Amino acid sequence: MNKKSPYLLIALFLLTAIFSGCKKYLSEVPDARVSPQSVEDYQAMVVNAYPEAYYLFTEFMTDNFRYYDYTSFNQPSLVSWIKPLYTWSDGYDQNLPIGPEKAWNSYYNKIYNANVVIEGLSKLPEESDLKRSVLGEAYLIRAYCHFMLVNIFAKHYDPATAAADPGVPYQLGTGDAQQENFPRQSVADVYSKIEADLLKGADMVNDKLVTEPGYHFQKASAYAFLSRVKLYEGDWAGCIDASNKALALNSSVRDLIADYNNYIPNKNEFYNFSLDYGSVTKSNNLLVAQSATYNGYASSGFYANEFKQLYLNQDYRGKIFVISSNTSPNWKMLKLSGQQSSNVVLFSVEEVLLNQAEAYVRSLKPDYNAAITDLNKILIKRYSPFTALTAAQFSATGTLSDLLLQRVYTERRLELAYEGYRWFDIKRLKLPVTHSTGSGTETLSSGDLRYAIQIPFRELTINKAIVPNPR
Numbered sequence: 237m238n239k240k241s242p243y244l245l246i247a248l249f250l251l252t253a254i255f256s257g258c259k260k261y262l263s264e265v266p267d268a269r270v271s272p273q274s275v276e277d278y279q280a281m282v283v284n285a286y287p288e289a290y291y292l293f294t295e296f297m298t299d300n301f302r303y304y305d306y307t308s309f310n311q312p313s314l315v316s317w318i319k320p321l322y323t324w325s326d327g328y329d330q331n332l333p334i335g336p337e338k339a340w341n342s343y344y345n346k347i348y349n350a351n352v353v354i355e356g357l358s359k360l361p362e363e364s365d366l367k368r369s370v371l372g373e374a375y376l377i378r379a380y381c382h383f384m385l386v387n388i389f390a391k392h393y394d395p396a397t398a399a400a401d402p403g404v405p406y407q408l409g410t411g412d413a414q415q416e417n418f419p420r421q422s423v424a425d426v427y428s429k430i431e432a433d434l435l436k437g438a439d440m441v442n443d444k445l446v447t448e449p450g451y452h453f454q455k456a457s458a459y460a461f462l463s464r465v466k467l468y469e470g471d472w473a474g475c476i477d478a479s480n481k482a483l484a485l486n487s488s489v490r491d492l493i494a495d496y497n498n499y500i501p502n503k504n505e506f507y508n509f510s511l512d513y514g515s516v517t518k519s520n521n522l523l524v525a526q527s528a529t530y531n532g533y534a535s536s537g538f539y540a541n542e543f544k545q546l547y548l549n550q551d552y553r554g555k556i557f558v559i560s561s562n563t564s565p566n567w568k569m570l571k572l573s574g575q576q577s578s579n580v581v582l583f584s585v586e587e588v589l590l591n592q593a594e595a596y597v598r599s600l601k602p603d604y605n606a607a608i609t610d611l612n613k614i615l616i617k618r619y620s621p622f623t624a625l626t627a628a629q630f631s632a633t634g635t636l637s638d639l640l641l642q643r644v645y646t647e648r649r650l651e652l653a654y655e656g657y658r659w660f661d662i663k664r665l666k667l668p669v670t671h672s673t674g675s676g677t678e679t680l681s682s683g684d685l686r687y688a689i690q691i692p693f694r695e696l697t698i699n700k701a702i703v704p705n706p707r
Contacts, residue, residue: 275360275367278353279447282370285349285377286451288527289580290339291384294659294689296321297680298669300649301538305674309564310537314530318538322671323678326690326707333576334530337692339388343381344407350377351410365442372440376453379433380461382406386426389705391688392664393469398424402703417701427469434462450516450524456485457522460583463591468664472595479592482585488519489585491617493552506558510570514579522583529578534560540567546650550619553650569654581655586614590648597641604640611647618651663687 272278295301296318303322304310320328321335330337353374357367385404394401403426405418412418421429438458446452453461459482466474499509516524530536540557544567547554556570572578589610596607608625616622630639645665649658662669662680666687669680680686688705696704 272356275357275362275364275370278357279366279370281349281356282353282373282377282452283448285346285353285374286525287343287346287377287381287384288525289529289582289656290334290342290527291388291659292527292529292580292656293318293321293334293336293339294388295654295656296538297324298658298662299667300540300543300653300658302542302672303538303674304541304564304566306535306537306564306566309535309561309566311533311535314533314535315537317530318536319673322538323673324680324684324686326686328690330693333528336388336689337694340385340692340695343385344413347378347381347407348410348413350374350381351407351412354378355410366445368440369442369445372437372442373446373453374437375433376437376441376458376461378407379430379437380453382426382433383430383461383465386423386430387468387660387663388689389691390420390423390426392660393423393427395470398422398427402705403427405702416698418699419701420703427465431462431465434458434465438462448516450521453523456482457583459485460522460585460588463588464583467591467595468660470598472599475591475595476599479588479595482522482588483592486519486522486585487613489589489613489617490518490520492556493617493620496552496555500555506570507573509556510573510578513571514573514581516579520585521581522585522588524579524581526577527580528576529572529574529580530576534566534568539565540569540654541565543653544569548619550621551650552618552620553653571654586651587657589613590644590651594641594644594648597637597644602637604636607640607644611644614647614651 272281301322303315303319317329317332317334328335328337332338351374354371357371357374360367382404390403391397391401399422401423402420403423404420405412406421406426406429407413407418408429437453438455441453441455441458443449443454446454459478462478463475463482466472466478495509495512499505499512512518514521514524544554544557557567558570559565559567572580593607593610596603596610604627608627612624615625625643627636627640630636630643633639645661648661652658661667666682668682668684671678671680685705685707690705690707691702695702
């Protein structure tokens, strides 16, 4: 997928040294014979700055999964990894291939690599379209990684409290990675820096010069990112504007009915379908990352048995589930191609349409028909037979604004299931969740402090300036 250069391997070595606790290595001057010297060298290095979907573990914390105590079927090691996350425990396991500690370390690892590119290119005297575009990618990566960190480890953005709510450290240079005492900046400050980097990157990146479309940021995915940022801020006009900019570049909605018919009936090509789902060849996928998942395991103990029932019979999204044991029902959705790793869609046209639909409804000057149009663009390629939604349908049974907004939320959950969006929607909408544990239930109440996942124990131990999330 991504070709590695000698310079990229050097960057990997530097990153490994930093995040394994070796602070002195950064003060040493690398061998000039292998130090990046050109824009092309930094273009190769930016490949390794792109993150995986480290947030995907949050899906286990949502109402899309339920635990089943199949003692003779479940893998005990997977259950022990996942159950603390499923019950929103601060005592989650450390040093795992998935989870909060992995996300914290890995996102900051990628931020460091993006900063290497930004600093290195800024020192090169030459000016070129390629230099500007690679810088744009690095700024977008830095913004995206901080965005995921602040949304995992801090309170959701609230304009009334964001200036006081602790966010995460925002690293604007490689020197920041060397600081052992790095305090949390406010959520408002982090968002301000995210937007500054994002807007700069969106302006600079040049689609014609991006080496691996689909795996690298382009203008459409940059504006899709801005659409999500504005949605999370509650800036409805900003979300509509960013969504329009993304959709003007790419408005292709996946034809799930055709995809299903191509792989499943009389063929049962489940693996090929899931490979195709996250493929960069699908034009609706704006940004994709090969990622460690573990959500795809058929014997994890956490299954979609209840969630699957939410889909109507004519909804083809409800048909893309598979089960591997009838005696221990363990339904899972065919969006992840591998048990340990898969292509994961980070931004899609469908998400942009759903962002915009919500913004249209919640705007100070609502445009309900525009919201319904956005929904229909998706649903016509999900339902067979399909009947278009209309404002009259909603008004006939209640208040248009309330019922339409609930339909947007429902479609968002059904469309983006198991792609890592649900936890952040639960958090921003302050939804309660009750989980069955096999021996009882655990409940996350509306507005629960555990919406902000606890800072990893190792970071709290080493970084004396950082404060834990309140409990």
